[in-house]
Every structure is written in C-alpha cells, then in structure tokens.
Amino acid sequence: MRDVRWRRVASQIGRSTAVWAVSTITMLVLAALLPDFRLQSADGDSATRIAVTAACGAGAFGVLSAVVWPLLVRLLLLVPALVLGLLVFFLNGSLLLLALRINPSGRGEAAPETAVIVAAVMSAVASATGAALAVRDDETYRRRLHRLATRSRRSHPPCPSTPGLVCVQLDGVGHDVLADAVGKGLMPTVARWLSTGDGGQPTHRLTSWRTDWSSQTGASQLGILHGSTFDVPAFRWYEKDRGEVMVCNRPTSAAELQRRAILHTGDGGLLTADGASRGNLFSGGAGEQALVLSITTRRRGREYRSRAGYFAYFSDPANAVRTALSFVAEVAREIGQSARARVRNQRPRVSRSGLYPLVRAFATTVERDVVVTAVMGDMLAGRTAVYADLVAYDEVAHHSGPGSHDAEKVLQRLDRSLALIQRVAEHAPRPYRIVVLSDHGQSPGETFRARYGLTLGDLVRAGCGLPVPRRAERTHSGAEARAAVRAALRRPVEENHGRHRTDSGSEPMVLASGNLALVSFPDISHRMTKEEIEARHPALLTTLANHPGIGFLLVRSKEHDGVVLGPHGTETPLAALDDEPGPLTSFGPGATDAVRRTHSFPHTADIMVNSVHDPADGTVLAFEEQIGSHGGLGGAQSYPFLLSPVDLxxxxxxxxxxxxxxxxxxxxxxxxxxxxxxxxxxxxADEEERAA
Structure with missing residues (x-):
C-alpha cells in the first residue's frame, strides 16, 4: 500500500514538473513573438538568465493559479454571470502580472493587454499538457475529473453496486428535430445508441411524449421532478387572490411552485434518494443542488447557494479560460449569424441585438460547461439519481428558428457533451443508465406582431374600447380590430374618434407565453364568466375570436361551465369538444383533454387565447418576439422526446x-x-397507480 502511495506521489511530481517545463517553454515562445512581453532587462541577458526568468515566472503563475484563483472565483459568485467572461480574462492577466512582479530574477514585464493573452495561452497549454499526461492513468483521470466537478458530500456512504440513473434534459428539442438531426449525422452519439447496423443491437429506444396545454419548461420540469403540473396554466400568469404575476423562471415563483407541488403530491420529489439537481428550475428534492433556480431565495448555508456550481467549475483557471474563450467566440458567432440573416433578409426574423448575444453565449457555453462538469462529478461520486438541464438549443431556436443552421450547430455540440458524459460513466464507481429527454419542442412561425402589425395587447385594448398606440392604428390589422369593435357594438364610429371606451374599472393584463396568452382583469377578484366579460366589454370576445391570427379562446360560462370560442360566433361547451369535427381538431389528439384540465385550475385566466395553427407546416404565431416558440397548443412544441436504455x-x-x-x-x-x-x-399517486 505504501509503495502504491509513493508511486502516486512520484507520478504527480513528474506530471507537475512536465507541466512546469512546458509552461516555461510556452512563456519563452510568447516572449519571442509578442513585442510588449519581455523576460530580460533592457540591456539584454544571457540565454540561461532568460530561461531562469521564464521558469520562475511560469512557476509563480502556476502557484498563483492554484492558490489565489479559487479565492477570486468566490468573489465572482457576487458578479452577474453575463460579465463573467470579461472578468476571467482580466483576473487571469492580473495573476500573470503579479507573477512577473514577484519573480525572484527581477526580470520580466508585460503590457496589461499582452498579459491577458499570455495568461490565456499559458493556462490553456498547461491544462492540455496535464490532461494529456493524466489520461494515461485511469485513476488519475478519475481524480482529475472529480476535482473539476462539483464538491462531493462531506460524508458520502459507500457506493452501491446497483446502477444509477442520469437524466439529461435537452431543453426545447422536439422529437422530430432530434430524429432529423440523427438522420443528418449531426448527433453521432445518439445515432450510435439507436443504431442497429453491423449486427449490433441498439442500446436506447426513442419515443415521443405529449405535453399539457402549457408546453414550457416550468410546467414540464415541475411535473417531471415533482410529479405535479396542477395549476400551472402557462409560463406566466396573474393570480388574483395574491395580486401577483407568477413567472416560472423567476426565483420566488419557482420556489412557490415547488412548495405547492410538494403539498399537492405529499412527496419531496424524484431525486430525494441520494440525488443531484443541476441547472434546473426545481430541485426535485435532491440533496445536492447547484444552479437550481428555486433555491436562490434561500440564504442559509453553502448547500443553498445556487451559484456554488460556478465556483466548483471556475476554481480551475484552465476551465475558466477555456470557457471564457468559448464565450467570446459564441458572441462573435451570434453577431455574424445575425448580420448574415439581415443581409439575406431571412424571414421570419426577430431582433437579436442588445444583450441577446451575451445571453446566448452564456446558455451555450458557460451553463453547458458548468452543468456537464457537475454531472461528471455526480457520476464519479456514485450518486443514485442525477437530473440536469442543458438550455442551449432552446435559447438559440427561439431567435434563429427550430430547424435553422444555427440551432443544428448547437445540437452538434450537445451531442459531444453526451459523448463526454458517456465516457465518464466508464470511470464511475457504479454502472449508470443514461436517459436523455426534452421538456417540450418548438413550433416555427412568425410573430403575431410581424404578421398583423400590432401586439395581442393592442388587440385586447381595441376590443375593450381603450386607446390603441398610433403604430397599431396605422396598420391594416389595427383597422380590422376597430371595425370588429364597431360591428360588435352595432354603432357607427367616426374614424377620427374610433375608440369607444367602456367603464372598464382597470385595464386588462395581457401576459404571453409563446403562442398562448392570458387575459386577466385585475380589479375583479374572481375568474370572470363569458357573460360578465360581454356585459363589461361587449366587443372584446368577438374581436379576439374573429381575428385571423387567433385559433380559439377558452372562457368560463355560467351556462356551460366552460366554452371554447372560435370565429364566426362558434361556441362549443367543454363537454362537447370531442364531437367531430371539433374546434380543436387541427391541434392534434389530446388537445381537448388538455384544455379541459387547464379549465379546472384555480388560477386559469379570465380569457385563455391560443394562436392559430397551420397543420400543413406546423407553424403558429407567437405572441412574444420569437420565431421558434412554445407554451401553447399547435405543432411540434407539444411533442418532446424520451431516449431511454433498452434494458429498462x-x-x-x-x-x-x-x-x-x-x-x-x-x-x-x-x-x-x-x-x-x-x-x-x-x-x-404512484402507489395507487402501482396497485391498479
């Protein structure tokens, strides 16, 4: 045992010496190439003196990176994530300047901007060298991966020999999108799992599943992790009893939704037995949590710091530099792709300016790298259940389109992440079954505003007889809305005074969730009925139902409990939705059940509005500025995938x-x-289903 320990120590010393030597050579090469980086005095030095200066500088930089960098990363937890990339370069360059200043040789200096370049190159070279030496030793490779991953629990029980379960969620990837990507060769790892060629047998099966009406991450992930989607009518909605707008990706809302789900099911969640939750909206009851939105409101204890996963990853300066370089490259890639789309006048198209390039880069590089590394650490720690969310595709598809070239490139990189997770599973202390799934798909289509020149909020205001913005008044759709108001009120209105204002009490609140929108009247404490809405705003329901961009409305009814309203005055009670052909036939099987269930929720809005859907091409009209959307009924958004091992x-x-x-x-x-x-x-509920 002692001999083994000494061999490990000798091996580590040898690797450290090799990394030091390579770093020294790298510093010498950079000093020769960069005019603002010198390792000698102004009068010149001997080759030996310059080599000693480089060796001392490389050694000092390595020690500072190992000792000081983790402390700096702790401070980064207080900094907004979107500026993380710039800070990584700045701090790494500062460490190099400090290393040159404390160099015992008294030589060496660099301009600040040059120091950033030198530090980045040296960190990358040191990381590559260490990795190349470490992969020759499986045990060393495991220890290195574990060190880069999130921290283990202080007292983890002995790892069982039974298989663990790793669930990786590819956010927003629909079943057809995944199948198409596999067919095009964009995802070779997934293709290999599904392949039956060369006499081999597939290791996984691909199936689709159908979401609820609210086809978005908040509802789906709450249901997957906590077993309940009850009373989640959309991504955002207004709760009259609390006077609060709920938004699924808002920390306070996520915490409240998780609390309600636990009360509703009487269970802590899917991950309560030795589980880990990474990059999710909800914890699933996991003991190990990092980058989990629902715990960001808690302030006590390190285990509740949702950004602790960033520290675990960026405490290695090589990780920080590599991800920061990827971050900058992704920003440049997005700017170039956006410019190309404008030059080619691609349609549909939405604005991709402002902070969006930074948001995209964070989702496709920082979040991906941190979450994947955390999953690797969980597997090497032998945890029983892991659930992680990778949001890269969803973010890009919203702005570039679900089937765009930009989105396909993201799928390729996600496939490489799956390959890495599979390789790490081979070094884990227990076998693992890897499940890949999505929470929803995305449906393509232009925005409601782009097609008709006004927002749904403008249309609602017109239907209520409230002032409409001038931009909407000048559009053809705005004229249609005013004409619908006049027709519904059965009274002539001069064009110069074309707004009939009713006694509204307060203005309606319109909240969009993809191609689903919710209209609420905050001054009324209960969910209004169709009859009450018509008495208060005679033109509103007719204006909405007859608009060509709207597929159907759901409202409460005194006579029929609930009704679905369509164009030309069609009114279908919920009990009659199954009649063929029904108003929801074009939205696919299961649409009627989904609408009935949402109608039963306590916080369903006064008016639920679903956009029109074209079954021929699967397009919808988003009420948000997205050309790939989800949140309602219609098209691929309702059909995510489940990729599961065949031995389950x-x-x-x-x-x-x-x-x-x-x-x-x-x-x-x-x-x-x-x-x-x-x-x-x-x-x-699970016990009852098993008994049945």
Whole structure:
C-alpha cells in the first residue's frame, strides 16, 4: 500500500514538473513573438538568465493559479454571470502580472493587454499538457475529473453496486428535430445508441411524449421532478387572490411552485434518494443542488447557494479560460449569424441585438460547461439519481428558428457533451443508465406582431374600447380590430374618434407565453364568466375570436361551465369538444383533454387565447418576439422526446403515447425502482397507480 502511495506521489511530481517545463517553454515562445512581453532587462541577458526568468515566472503563475484563483472565483459568485467572461480574462492577466512582479530574477514585464493573452495561452497549454499526461492513468483521470466537478458530500456512504440513473434534459428539442438531426449525422452519439447496423443491437429506444396545454419548461420540469403540473396554466400568469404575476423562471415563483407541488403530491420529489439537481428550475428534492433556480431565495448555508456550481467549475483557471474563450467566440458567432440573416433578409426574423448575444453565449457555453462538469462529478461520486438541464438549443431556436443552421450547430455540440458524459460513466464507481429527454419542442412561425402589425395587447385594448398606440392604428390589422369593435357594438364610429371606451374599472393584463396568452382583469377578484366579460366589454370576445391570427379562446360560462370560442360566433361547451369535427381538431389528439384540465385550475385566466395553427407546416404565431416558440397548443412544441436504455422497461406497456409530465415522472420513478429497489420513495399517486 505504501509503495502504491509513493508511486502516486512520484507520478504527480513528474506530471507537475512536465507541466512546469512546458509552461516555461510556452512563456519563452510568447516572449519571442509578442513585442510588449519581455523576460530580460533592457540591456539584454544571457540565454540561461532568460530561461531562469521564464521558469520562475511560469512557476509563480502556476502557484498563483492554484492558490489565489479559487479565492477570486468566490468573489465572482457576487458578479452577474453575463460579465463573467470579461472578468476571467482580466483576473487571469492580473495573476500573470503579479507573477512577473514577484519573480525572484527581477526580470520580466508585460503590457496589461499582452498579459491577458499570455495568461490565456499559458493556462490553456498547461491544462492540455496535464490532461494529456493524466489520461494515461485511469485513476488519475478519475481524480482529475472529480476535482473539476462539483464538491462531493462531506460524508458520502459507500457506493452501491446497483446502477444509477442520469437524466439529461435537452431543453426545447422536439422529437422530430432530434430524429432529423440523427438522420443528418449531426448527433453521432445518439445515432450510435439507436443504431442497429453491423449486427449490433441498439442500446436506447426513442419515443415521443405529449405535453399539457402549457408546453414550457416550468410546467414540464415541475411535473417531471415533482410529479405535479396542477395549476400551472402557462409560463406566466396573474393570480388574483395574491395580486401577483407568477413567472416560472423567476426565483420566488419557482420556489412557490415547488412548495405547492410538494403539498399537492405529499412527496419531496424524484431525486430525494441520494440525488443531484443541476441547472434546473426545481430541485426535485435532491440533496445536492447547484444552479437550481428555486433555491436562490434561500440564504442559509453553502448547500443553498445556487451559484456554488460556478465556483466548483471556475476554481480551475484552465476551465475558466477555456470557457471564457468559448464565450467570446459564441458572441462573435451570434453577431455574424445575425448580420448574415439581415443581409439575406431571412424571414421570419426577430431582433437579436442588445444583450441577446451575451445571453446566448452564456446558455451555450458557460451553463453547458458548468452543468456537464457537475454531472461528471455526480457520476464519479456514485450518486443514485442525477437530473440536469442543458438550455442551449432552446435559447438559440427561439431567435434563429427550430430547424435553422444555427440551432443544428448547437445540437452538434450537445451531442459531444453526451459523448463526454458517456465516457465518464466508464470511470464511475457504479454502472449508470443514461436517459436523455426534452421538456417540450418548438413550433416555427412568425410573430403575431410581424404578421398583423400590432401586439395581442393592442388587440385586447381595441376590443375593450381603450386607446390603441398610433403604430397599431396605422396598420391594416389595427383597422380590422376597430371595425370588429364597431360591428360588435352595432354603432357607427367616426374614424377620427374610433375608440369607444367602456367603464372598464382597470385595464386588462395581457401576459404571453409563446403562442398562448392570458387575459386577466385585475380589479375583479374572481375568474370572470363569458357573460360578465360581454356585459363589461361587449366587443372584446368577438374581436379576439374573429381575428385571423387567433385559433380559439377558452372562457368560463355560467351556462356551460366552460366554452371554447372560435370565429364566426362558434361556441362549443367543454363537454362537447370531442364531437367531430371539433374546434380543436387541427391541434392534434389530446388537445381537448388538455384544455379541459387547464379549465379546472384555480388560477386559469379570465380569457385563455391560443394562436392559430397551420397543420400543413406546423407553424403558429407567437405572441412574444420569437420565431421558434412554445407554451401553447399547435405543432411540434407539444411533442418532446424520451431516449431511454433498452434494458429498462418500456415507457408504456401498451405502446400508447406518454401524456403529460406527471406520467413521465411516474415512468422515471419506476425505472429508479427497477435499478435500486424499494429504497426510492413513491408518492401516494404512484402507489395507487402501482396497485391498479
């Protein structure tokens, strides 16, 4: 045992010496190439003196990177994530300047901007050298990956030999998008899992599942991790009893939704048994949490610091430099792609200026690198269940389109992340089953505003007889809206005074979630009925239902409990939605059940508005500025995918399609039970389903 320990020490010393030597050579080369970087005095020095100066400088920089850098990264946790890339370069360059200043030789100086370049190159070279030497030793490779990953629990029990479950969510990737990417060769790792060629057998099966009406991450992930999507009508909605707008990606809202789900199910979540939650909106009851939105409102203890995952990753300066370089490259890539789209006059198109290049770069580089590394650490620590969300594709597809070249490039990089996770599984102390899934898809189409020249909010105001912005008044659609108001009110209105204002009490609140919108009247404490809305705003429902960009409305009714309104005065009670052909036929199977369920929620809006959907090409009209959208009914947004190992039981025994995130939650619980036995807790609903 002692001999093994000494061999490890000798091996580590040898690797450190090799990295030091390579760093010294790198510094010498950079000093020869960069005019503002010198390792000798103004009068010149001997080659030996210059080499000693380089060796001392490289050594000092290495020590500072190992000792001081982690302390600086802790301070980075207080800095907005979007400026992280610039700070990484600045701080790394500062460490190099400090290393040159404390150099015992008394030589060496660099201009500040040159120091940034030298530090970045040296960190990258040192990291590559260390990695190349480490991969020859599996045990060393495991220790290195573990060190780069998130911290382990202080007292982790002995790792069981039963398989663990790793779930990687590719946010926003629809079933058809994934299948198409595999067919084009963009995702070779996934293709290899599914391939039956050369006499081999596939290791995974690909199936689709259907979301609820609210086809967005907040509802789906809450259902997957906590087993409940109850009372989540959209991505954002207004709650009259609390006087508050709920937004799924707002920390306070996420925490409240998680609390409600736990109360509703009586269970802590999917990950309560030795689990880890990485990059998610909700914790799933995991003991290990990093970059989890629902815990960012907590202030006590290190385990509740949602950004601790950043420290775990960026405490290695090589990681910081590599990701920062990728961040800058992604910003440049987005600026170039956006400019090309404008030059080619691509349609549909939305604005991609402002902070968006930084937001995209963060989602596609920083978030991806941190989350993937955290998952690697969880596997090497032998945790039982891991759930992680990679949001890169969803962010790019919103602005570039679900099938765009930009989005396809993101899928290629995500496939490489899956390959890395698979390789790390080979070094884990227990076997793992890797499940890849998505929370929703995306439907293409131009925006409601681009097609009609006004927002849904403008249309609602017109229907209420409220003033409409001048830009909307000048559009053809704005004229249509005013004409609809006049027709509904059955009274002539002069064009110069074309707004009939009713006694509204307060203005309506319009909140968009992709191609789903919710209209609420805040001054009315209850959910208004169709009759109440018509009495207060006689033209509103007719204006909305008859607009060519709107597919249908859902409102409460005194006579029928709930009704779906369509164009030309069609009014279908919820109980009659199954009649063929119905008003929701074009929105696909399951649409009627989804609408009925949403109608039963306590916080469903006064008016639920779903955009029109063209079944021929799957397009919808987003009420937000997105050309790839999700949140409502219509097209690919409702059909995400589930890629699961074939040695786990089939998602459904009868081959029927999975419906709703709550059902997917029960499937994942079943698989955890198959892998680890009854130690995985079941909620009351799961027990009832198993008994049935």
């Amino acid at each position: 039981s089939a998602p459904t025994e009868d081959g029927r399609q999975l419906t709703g995130a709550e059902q997917l939650h029960r499937v994942l619980r079943r698989w955890l039970g198959e892998l680890n036995g009854p130690q995985v807790p079941l909620s009351a």
